[in-house]
Amino acid sequence: MAKKDAKAKTVPAIKKQSGSVAAEPTANAISFFQELGNSVKISFNSYISETKDNQKLRLIDAFLVFLVCLGILQFVFCLLVGNFPFNAFLGGFIATVAQFVLTVSLRLQSLDANKTVFKGITPERALGDYIFASLALHFVVLHFIN
Amino acid sequence: MVSLIDNEGYLRVDPTLLKLVKLLLLTLIFVSVSFAAVSSRLFSVIRFESIIHEFDPWFNFRATKHLVNTSFYEFLNWFDDKTWYPLGRVTGGTLYPGLMVTSSVIYHILKFVGLPVDIRNICVLLAPAFSSITSVAMYLLTLEVTSTTPTLKHKKTAALFSAFLMGITPGYISRSVAGSYDNEAIAITLLLVTFFLWVKSVNTGSIFYGALTAMFYFYMVSAWGGYVFITNIIPLHVFILLLMGRFDYKIYTSYCTWYALGTLMSMQIPFVGFLPIRSNDHMAAFGVFGLLQLVLLVSYLKDTLSPTKFVRLMFAFSAVVATVGISGLVLATKMGWIAPWTGRFYSLWDTNYAKVHIPIIASVSEHQPTPWSSFFFDLNFMIWLFPVGVYFCFQELSNPAVFVIVYSVLGSYFAGVMVRLMLTLAPIVCVCAGITLGRLFNIYLDVKDELSSWWNNKESQDSLFTLLSKMVVSATFVFYLVFYVQHCTWVTSNAYSSPSVVLASRNPDGSQLLIDDYREAYYWLRMNTPEDAKVMAWWDYGYQIGGMADRTTFVDNNTWNNTHIATVGRAMATSEDKAEVIMRQLDVDYVLVIFGGLIGYSGDDINKFLWMVRISEGIWPEEISERNYFTDRGAYRVDDLATDAMKNSLMYKLSFYRFGDAYNGLDPVDRVRQQKLSSSYAKSITLDVMEEAFTSENWIVRIYKLKNRDNFGRDLIDIGKKDRKQQSKRTKRMLSRKKPTLDLRV
Numbered sequence: 016m017a018k019k020d021a022k023a024k025t026v027p028a029i030k031k032q033s034g035s036v037a038a039e040p041t042a043n044a045i046s047f048f049q050e051l052g053n054s055v056k057i058s059f060n061s062y063i064s065e066t067k068d069n070q071k072l073r074l075i076d077a078f079l080v081f082l083v084c085l086g087i088l089q090f091v092f093c094l095l096v097g098n099f100p101f102n103a104f105l106g107g108f109i110a111t112v113a114q115f116v117l118t119v120s121l122r123l124q125s126l127d128a129n130k131t132v133f134k135g136i137t138p139e140r141a142l143g144d145y146i147f148a149s150l151a152l153h154f155v156v157l158h159f160i161n
Numbered sequence: 162m163v164s165l166i167d168n169e170g171y172l173r174v175d176p177t178l179l180k181l182v183k184l185l186l187l188t189l190i191f192v193s194v195s196f197a198a199v200s201s202r203l204f205s206v207i208r209f210e211s212i213i214h215e216f217d218p219w220f221n222f223r224a225t226k227h228l229v230n231t232s233f234y235e236f237l238n239w240f241d242d243k244t245w246y247p248l249g250r251v252t253g254g255t256l257y258p259g260l261m262v263t264s265s266v267i268y269h270i271l272k273f274v275g276l277p278v279d280i281r282n283i284c285v286l287l288a289p290a291f292s293s294i295t296s297v298a299m300y301l302l303t304l305e306v307t308s309t310t311p312t313l314k315h316k317k318t319a320a321l322f323s324a325f326l327m328g329i330t331p332g333y334i335s336r337s338v339a340g341s342y343d344n345e346a347i348a349i350t351l352l353l354v355t356f357f358l359w360v361k362s363v364n365t366g367s368i369f370y371g372a373l374t375a376m377f378y379f380y381m382v383s384a385w386g387g388y389v390f391i392t393n394i395i396p397l398h399v400f401i402l403l404l405m406g407r408f409d410y411k412i413y414t415s416y417c418t419w420y421a422l423g424t425l426m427s428m429q430i431p432f433v434g435f436l437p438i439r440s441n442d443h444m445a446a447f448g449v450f451g452l453l454q455l456v457l458l459v460s461y462l463k464d465t466l467s468p469t470k471f472v473r474l475m476f477a478f479s480a481v482v483a484t485v486g487i488s489g490l491v492l493a494t495k496m497g498w499i500a501p502w503t504g505r506f507y508s509l510w511d512t513n514y515a516k517v518h519i520p521i522i523a524s525v526s527e528h529q530p531t532p533w534s535s536f537f538f539d540l541n542f543m544i545w546l547f548p549v550g551v552y553f554c555f556q557e558l559s560n561p562a563v564f565v566i567v568y569s570v571l572g573s574y575f576a577g578v579m580v581r582l583m584l585t586l587a588p589i590v591c592v593c594a595g596i597t598l599g600r601l602f603n604i605y606l607d608v609k610d611e612l613s614s615w616w617n618n619k620e621s622q623d624s625l626f627t628l629l630s631k632m633v634v635s636a637t638f639v640f641y642l643v644f645y646v647q648h649c650t651w652v653t654s655n656a657y658s659s660p661s662v663v664l665a666s667r668n669p670d671g672s673q674l675l676i677d678d679y680r681e682a683y684y685w686l687r688m689n690t691p692e693d694a695k696v697m698a699w700w701d702y703g704y705q706i707g708g709m710a711d712r713t714t715f716v717d718n719n720t721w722n723n724t725h726i727a728t729v730g731r732a733m734a735t736s737e738d739k740a741e742v743i744m745r746q747l748d749v750d751y752v753l754v755i756f757g758g759l760i761g762y763s764g765d766d767i768n769k770f771l772w773m774v775r776i777s778e779g780i781w782p783e784e785i786s787e788r789n790y791f792t793d794r795g796a797y798r799v800d801d802l803a804t805d806a807m808k809n810s811l812m813y814k815l816s817f818y819r820f821g822d823a824y825n826g827l828d829p830v831d832r833v834r835q836q837k838l839s840s841s842y843a844k845s846i847t848l849d850v851m852e853e854a855f856t857s858e859n860w861i862v863r864i865y866k867l868k869n870r871d872n873f874g875r876d877l878i879d880i881g882k883k884d885r886k887q888q889s890k891r892t893k894r895m896l897s898r899k900k901p902t903l904d905l906r907v
Binding site: 054058101105106109110112113116117119120121123124129132133134135136140141143144145147148151152155156158159 | 365366367368369371372375376409410411413414417418420421422424425426428429435438457461462
């Protein structure tokens with residue numbers, strides 16, 4: 016999803032301001048950036064280590080990245096070229112967003128760590144639900160873009 | 162062998178048999194609840210006939226007939242040139258098609274099965290049929306809400322109570338009696354089903370239920386403009402859960418699935434179109450959707466980062482999000498990308514707003530603030546069980562309970578603002594009352610322990626008293642329940658079962674008298690006027706004229722064009738000569754007014770006249786002023802003392818023209834306003850540009866024809882004046898001449 020990524024990118028800049036306000040005057044910006052870089056690195060590393068031996072998760076994540084790129088592409092295209100068949104743009108864009116959300120939900124449901132949260136939803140059931148919702152989504156999108 | 166007495170002396174019953182009995186009982190309860198719900202809605206059919214009620218249902222009925230007679234695509238592309246003459250209305254694109262599609266689907270299914278039922282009967286009986294589905298949905302909703310309550314022993318008790326309460330609550334019956342074929346008839350059912358699925362999906366976190374919620378949300382969007390209620394209450398629920406720190410992945414999956422699918426689906430309805438991404442009413446849902454993505458990201462980071470870093474990041478994050486979000490919203494509204502809040506929305510917050518800015522909304526009686534008494538009238542004893550139920554929800558504070566609380570707060574507020582929104586309050590009141598009753602009976606009907614201890618130990622007084630007090634409380638509440646049924650039946654039969662097309666009254670001897678002036682007049686229009694005749698009437702009657710008389714109207718209950726309505730109001734409020742110009746411009750053939758003065762029917766046009774004046778004053782303040790229609794003392798008079806503006810207005814003349822004739826020379830009395838006109842004055846009310854075409858039996862409907870222009874190009878009013886002068890000379894001469902008595906002497 017385009018929005019989420021944009022937000023994630025703006026974080027460093029803003030973090031700088033609030034950090035410099037909050038921290039004591041001796042703290043300088045460079046150490047702060049380092050700290051932030053560290054945080055991102057930690058997150059990234061833990062992500063890599065988590066998904067190392069789970070091909071399914073990697074597949075899902077690759078699909079998510081693809082959807083984000085597609086969404087951004089559509090949005091940029093709309094900004095540059097114009098939104099003339101608004102239905103079509105909206106249909107395409109919402110399709111990526113919705114598919115993204117659905118896939119994230121699927122990912123959440125299929126994580127082993129979340130088994131206690133989603134009681135009664137086995138990974139198979141999650142996949143079935145996911146397919147059902149995706150079918151509904153794409154049916155509506157097809158109807159929408161004419 | 163299904164049951165046997167075991168060696169300890171207890172009766173043992175096969176569990177499958179028990180289950181079967183339970184199931185049987187459950188079905189029996191549902192059948193009887195449905196029976197009660199449907200049968201109490203049939204008063205109007207039994208007392209009057211199978212007829213469509215009131216105003217809006219007539220349009221829905223007409224649209225349904227159009228849908229049944231043509232195809233679905235033609236229905237969606239329907240341009241109606243018989244309303245809003247000369248503008249016409251893009252009817253297919255400006256209605257919620259859910260209701261019509263539902264009944265036409267039922268019609269076709271029945272036809273396919275081999276039961277050709279008249280479409281009118283389907284329309285009339287649709288609301289009662291859906292009411293029984295509503296009580297099932299209610300059962301499911303309450304069951305889902307209370308599913309996590311640990312203290313409620315028998316969960317089904319509460320759910321069954323709420324189903325029963327919902328089935329016959331007058332607050333819901335008021336919009337779903339047989340014949341009131343309105344959007345609300347199916348919308349409340351859909352509302353409850355959607356809420357049930359929503360609560361279910363929050364409980365399970367399943368994508369499947371989220372998608373189902375979206376689908377029923379879509380159905381709801383297609384059926385009623387009140388879908389905005391759902392659009393806002395679900396995000397609010399989620400938002401409050403977030404504020405309470407209750408975020409979990411279930412909320413993410415259910416909400417995001419619902420929002421992404423539901424928004425896309427709701428845009429398929431032509432009338433809604435791009436509103437979900439353009440109007441402010443829908444922005445809350447979008448905002449929460451965005452927020453959830455961020456929260457998910459944050460919660461992911463939280464797992465991997467150290468707490469201090471996380472807190473800092475969190476603060477920075479929320480500041481950015483809040484500023485970007487709000488400024489984005491304001492900017493987009495300013496730039497016109499997002500439509501600002503609509504007037505109807507403002508009128509929800511400021512009850513005076515509509516009266517000042519949009520008189521057309523304020524003029525509808527169901528948009529008035531609710532009087533206190535009607536809460537009791539519509540909800541009976543549930544009104545004091547309701548807070549108890551909310552209290553129980555507070556005690557529990559599970560995710561579904563929060564939903565109930567949010568809904569009850571919003572619902573109570575809206576029900577206080579507008580009479581018609583009592584309808585949205587009724588379901589949640591039933592849920593809460595059901596929970597209360599369920600808990601109460603769980604405790605007070607559970608006399609097993611007392612009975613056994615009393616049985617075993619005859620001397621113990623304690624258990625006997627406990628038993629007695631329990632019985633007293635239970636008996637009291639059983640009494641309340643019985644009283645509730647009686648109250649509901651009484652209210653339904655007396656207040657909500659009138660079709661308002663046919664009026665009922667009583668003869669002096671107590672027998673029933675049906676006043677059928679409306680249909681008489683509409684039938685006259687249908688039979689005696691050319692098919693393309695254009696009938697001008699106040700907008701209240703637009704749908705009825707279209708539905709029953711099948712004639713072209715100028716304004717109707719759709720009220721999409723305020724100026725056009727004001728034009729009609731102006732024609733009614735100005736003097737005859739000015740009105741003639743307007744009517745010729747509009748190409749009016751007939752004018753229809755409702756006059757209750759003779760029979761004492763208070764909902765007539767003279768009583769609505771002030772709204773016509775107000776609405777047209779909003780557009781032509783220099784020409785029409787409300788003050789002119791009141792006497793110097795501020796009284797609203799229609800008799801000899803009426804102001805000149807009043808006496809000269811077309812509406813007044815059309816109403817009271819030849820009123821004196823009905824009283825045979827006596828002073829005519831307007832029985833609605835309780836004012837007496839002198840007979841000489843009544844005789845002086847004249848009409849020059851119009852001629853009386855039809856007046857119904859009790860004078861409730863009066864139809865006038867606009868005279869053709871004079872062949873010699875003379876002014877019609879001048880001709881009238883000249884005629885009267887000559888006539889008065891002649892009558893004087895006639896009076897002065899002695900006449901021989903012509904009676905036969907035998």
